[in-house]
């Protein structure tokens with residue numbers, strides 16, 4: 001598949017490296033960025049073309065797909081014209097920062113007949129995939145509770161490193177929207193839709209940003225299970241990402257990509273040696289799934305609807321924190 005990349009910042013550079021590593025399956029044809037010299041710099045590393053506008057990139061007829069690596073609030077504005085120009089689209093998380101924008105992407109996907117995936121690379125970690133397979137097979141019994149926690153530290157310099165970071169207009173939120181959306185997606189993939197959420201959010205350890213650096217929520221899933229969501233970039237020294245799923249016949253806990261507890265009935269799947277190891281290449285695995293999905297004419301593992309559902313839950317958390325009332329995700 002012949003790829004273009006829109007946005008040559010931190011994650012655009014990673015996608016360039018990944019595409020180049022998928023030798024024979026993917027080719028990096030062109031990159032684009034509006035910041036002076038940035039596309040040319042990345043293009044020089046990979047020996048591809050550089051464009052300084054989205055229009056120029058989308059006008060190329062040697063691209064099958066583009067990867068959108070722009071500030072979060074620009075994702076729909078970049079994805080919709082790409083789809084209408086006939087390109088398949090990979091969108092970095094979150095899908096965008098408003099449901100109206102997400103719906104524009106979904107409508108353009110449908111109208112164009114092209115494929116969209118939203119990056120949620122942790123879905124492809126072997127540890128998570130084992131938990132998901134056990135849940136889907138009913139091995140944990142009736143799901144009763146779960147949690148998703150991202151406990152991190154981001155120094156002030158992180159927020160100062162890009163004018164869009166920590167703004168409502170372009171980041172769309174803080175610890176939960178940016179860092180936490182990964183585990184929001186994982187929790188939804190395991191437990192299904194959320195019926196109701198009640199939340200608190202605070203800005204506790206940073207200055208000059210508009211959004212929360214800590215959010216805590218309790219949720220009730222449509223299936224009946226109860227859950228917790230927690231995201232913080234204000235936890236000095238914190239480096240922990242934890243997902244847990246408990247049922248009446250088993251449970252699984254994944255901590256920083258490693259299964260630390262996994263029981264199905266009397267069987268200890270970790271002691272039994274059947275549990276997976278650390279997955280290092282989950283981002284690349286999602287690109288491969290996308291390439292295969294387009295080739296096979298099937299939906300990708302993470303769809304635009306999944307991206308919308310994760311966004312809807314994050315926005316419901318914000319609304320609950322703002323209003324002090326329980327909220328049903330839209």
Ligand SMILES: NC(=O)c1ccc[n+]([C@@H]2O[C@H](COP(=O)([O-])OP(=O)(O)OC[C@H]3O[C@@H](n4cnc5c(N)ncnc54)[C@H](O)[C@@H]3O)[C@@H](O)[C@H]2O)c1
Nearest residue numbers: 007008009010011012033034035069070071072092093162
């Ligand atoms: N999946 C992950 O783990 C992960 C990690 C980091 C970032 N991200 C996501 O990737 C996206 C980008 O984040 P980043 O950290 O790379 O940001 P960044 O600020 O490093 O890069 C953004 C780039 O977009 C360019 N840009 C801005 N407006 C543009 C426009 N209209 N046309 C073309 N280029 C434009 C900027 O010049 C910059 O080079 C965000 O949505 C973020 O949430 C995902």
